[in-house]
Amino acid sequence: MLTQEEKLRMFYSMYLIRRFEESAEELYMAGKIWGTFHLYIGEEAVAVGACSALHPDDYITSTHRGHGHCLAKGADVKRMMAELMGKRTGYCLGLGGSMHIADVEKGNLGATGIVGSGIPIAVGAALGCKMQKNGKVVLCFFGDGAMNTGAFHEAVNLAAVLKLPVIFLCENNFYAMSFSVKKAFGIQDIAERAAGYGMPGVIVDGMDVLAVYEGVSEAVRRARNNGGPTLIEAKTYRFKGHSKSDKNVYRTKEEIKMWMERCPIKRLENHLLQEGIEAKVLDALKEKAEQEIQEAVRFGMESEELTLEEARRLVYAD
Amino acid sequence: MLTQEEKLRMFYSMYLIRRFEESAEELYMAGKIWGTFHLYIGEEAVAVGACSALHPDDYITSTHRGHGHCLAKGADVKRMMAELMGKRTGYCLGLGGSMHIADVEKGNLGATGIVGSGIPIAVGAALGCKMQKNGKVVLCFFGDGAMNTGAFHEAVNLAAVLKLPVIFLCENNFYAMSFSVKKAFGIQDIAERAAGYGMPGVIVDGMDVLAVYEGVSEAVRRARNNGGPTLIEAKTYRFKGHSKSDKNVYRTKEEIKMWMERCPIKRLENHLLQEGIEAKVLDALKEKAEQEIQEAVRFGMESEELTLEEARRLVYAD
């Protein structure tokens, strides 16, 4: 059972992600961040619920829509913001940007811009953990779209037959860019695919952080006890467009509205209020998150950029 | 219901494949054929049962273990033998060899040396057929090993969601080279994977040509009636090593013996005898096959080779 303190931490983390994304969007509009990025708004419960079920030194692999994963795994907001601003104080020294943030020391093995490509890597990390007998597990995030890549299939099967300590967490937000899950799959629930690999398939409500936490916790236990991988489907939704260039022609206003009413942060907030937490406690957390974001923005703005000479030296390790 | 004439045709075809493979092996030993090849001995019921369920102008795609598919689809033994001998009278003018025989005009879209790579191509051919509304179906052969390639996953899913007229026929001979199905899969029956794509999965006895015929016929009907693809698992066995360099250390003598006792040709022979066919009818067919093979060997031996100049002109189409 989760303590109230833990739930408050979850609340803080989800709220922080939301505010991070909103302020990243503002900065993008203001030309302080460029390229493209993929906002996690609406899906916060998945990353936070899942990462809460991990030990700090467990690993995750992330995706193009990775800010939430990164923050939920405990990243420093300042260094993330600096990364989006392309600064040397960023996680990747400004070389990776939104789609490539990693924090290998802290267990975030990195985001990837190639859909599905993080899955084999997660499996390899799990293989490494198993060989090192270090008791760690790997949580592998990916989207519904990634489920139809060859990389998914090969990697998930390999993990199943080698019984590796990895949790495959599909963030099913019902669309891969404009392509709906209904068109991309011949099945109702994505989790059904697990059976074809001989592993458990589980569906969780991705708008409910507690449900995600429960579902992932069980899979983590199984993985740690040598029970092999699990495929979890978290049904969720992105409130914003796919990326900055999305005109959102493929979803109806009604559908978006319906899902926005299920906002995972509001939901946890209500739950906490019902459990007797005072509103001002939550407000204080919000205020703290706000401050953290402001500070991060300032930090990013004030940071310097890497030189070409320095970048050149990072291609190869000694 | 199959007529006796049809069954006799099947018998002839299976026997011809067996003798083709045996004589190819002899020619290999004698240095008339080189490189490597993958004998189909033991699996004849699959190709013959499956191709018998097709119209002559339907398509197939084949594999590295493709001689049987090719002959079952009606290839000219002479041109096949000449191909193995690298002659200009061969199907590929001696450029393709064992692993790349195709006969596009007759509907054999070709073998491939890259495991799994024929599956997307079969799907594309089925897409073409659907767009051309020509009523044709595509039968896609592949092995158990191919089921774990990314190509399989992506292509099968695409076929399922586009409802294409294609039949996926997995020749499960229990090994991919030395790697057993038990180790390669976390599931009992490979056909279970079909559910994950929302398509029917069917198991047939691959040592029984009549069972294969029935199973494939139903899938062909479904495909022709716009019912989309089917995954069929034909359980079978290769009596010989994987390729010419295989030392067969990964299978027991007992296992091989057990399967050889289930020889598909013997089985059909017994069935026909029980149905009242006279032994001499079968003997005459065997004799005819023998002649066809002898003639093919002679044809191949007497044929010429292509020149480099000619080969160069075949890289690009005008």
Add this chain to the structure above:
Amino acid sequence: MPTKTVTYAEAIREALREEMRKDPGVFLIGEDIGLYGGAFGVTQGLLEEFGEERVIDTPISESAIAGAAIGAALVGMRPVAEIMFCDFLTLCADQIVNQGAKMRFMFGGKAKVPFVLRTPMGSGTGAAGHHSGSLESWFTHIPGLKVVAPATPRDAKGLLKSAIQDNNPVLFFEHKLLYRTKDAIPEEEYYLPLGKGEIKREGRDITIIAYSIMVMRSLEAAKILAQESIEVEVIDLRSLRPLDEELMLQSVKKTNRAVVVYEPPQFGAFGAEMVSLLMEKAFDDLDAPVLRLGGEEMPPPYNPNLERRLVPQVEDIVNIVKQVLQ
């Protein structure tokens, strides 16, 4: 000849539309090319005109997209596949290289695989390591493929139409930063032949050999150099395989000096092929070594200042030209 002004993206769309109207065997397959209109909007409006049967959205399955195109081509269709970023060619390389490119030959000339694979290339959009590459060099090395990389709307349209009618697999590289550039193109239908380069600017002092966006930057550089009375001849290869050797050789015979400019990392890239050809066939014409100006030896960085320095810019071209002329 009456002309109209269109963008590179519109020119490509026109080519697709015209060929689709002409031949029911031509169809499009790729990710988000229907309602979404493609990641760069190139296929916008085509779903409305041709319907879901001929503008086929697929799951994220690059290998299946390429393979399906090849399979359909084998049975007589003329697919045009879109791979959203050329970085993803690494995911369908087997289908392109081992199947599409080799089939005809391996099958003794008995098959025809007429398909086009369109894909955006290049950096400059801030998309960093996985969405900013230029992989054309790989495919120029594969017998059986044709490779095209147009620099202007006019060339893009005329070459794409020819690519669709070609009976071989053609990889068609479109530079992202060119999509919005404009050009006058003929009102009338037209085709441009694959395998023919074009002199985009005449000059007598030095030849710049380039393709795709580097042609445009070279033309800019040529203007600047002209102010210093350096007359640069700019050759746009347009097709990388087959390559218009003759055009290069003739130009260098005249100018006796050359520079090859390209976007991907300099080492091991296709640009070296041009140097080697000049070495072999124009050695005695050369008054100075032919130099290359390629990209930095690093993955595409996110930071925009570094990203800019990743690939040759106008000033870099100006500098290398001067270096060769010294």
Add this chain to the structure above:
Amino acid sequence: MPTKTVTYAEAIREALREEMRKDPGVFLIGEDIGLYGGAFGVTQGLLEEFGEERVIDTPISESAIAGAAIGAALVGMRPVAEIMFCDFLTLCADQIVNQGAKMRFMFGGKAKVPFVLRTPMGSGTGAAGHHSGSLESWFTHIPGLKVVAPATPRDAKGLLKSAIQDNNPVLFFEHKLLYRTKDAIPEEEYYLPLGKGEIKREGRDITIIAYSIMVMRSLEAAKILAQESIEVEVIDLRSLRPLDEELMLQSVKKTNRAVVVYEPPQFGAFGAEMVSLLMEKAFDDLDAPVLRLGGEEMPPPYNPNLERRLVPQVEDIVNIVKQVLQ
């Protein structure tokens, strides 16, 4: 120094065994590498010594093999993956190129990806279009990768041991026709540095630049040419990326003439890089154009006479040397 005679395959096996004994982080992953001992028998006996946990047979999933190696490397292991034929690199190119090669840089230098990918290359076995390719050129073009292609048992062992200890992804190309060739190698443990070529034969008239099996054929050719008093210097590049530029330049300074010999199709191949480097840095030393001798522009044919003509043979090397010397 005491020596022993081993085959190229044995030398590779020794390197694997020694490094596995030394470092528990080193492990093998690939298809049929356990009981079967690998398609070419290279890993025979290693399963027995190191068990299934460190000699991992996998399903036919090239992308998962490469990706798993990269993921394991990320968390501190030193995997040695085997891809059964280099033609299949097209199936795992994304993992190698977009992940393995770029990760360190994209992550701001915070990750290390020490893995080796061993793979057999080359034609001459009658295996035709899908099992006879040489794809090294592709990977020489990728910043972040190292590429090695040894010609002798001694080099194979010493370079593989260094590759395993290197902290970067290394692609290790082994030529199938070399597996059974023999050589004297030191009894003692030894390492050879990546990035250093070697003069395999000294000569003053012309330099042949080659790698892998073409080194051996060039040495044969040199012997024949010596009978006509033509003294050929044969440079074995050994490492293709990083490349030992210095060695080439010094040699050409002496001989003033060079030929680059390689197996893959001539057009757009890595061999052009050497010509371009000599063009840039040795132009004034050259008494004749540097020529290339590469493979035919076609997929590998099955017919053995055609297959032989696909790639440079000793007599072709002799001829091109004479051509340059004329």
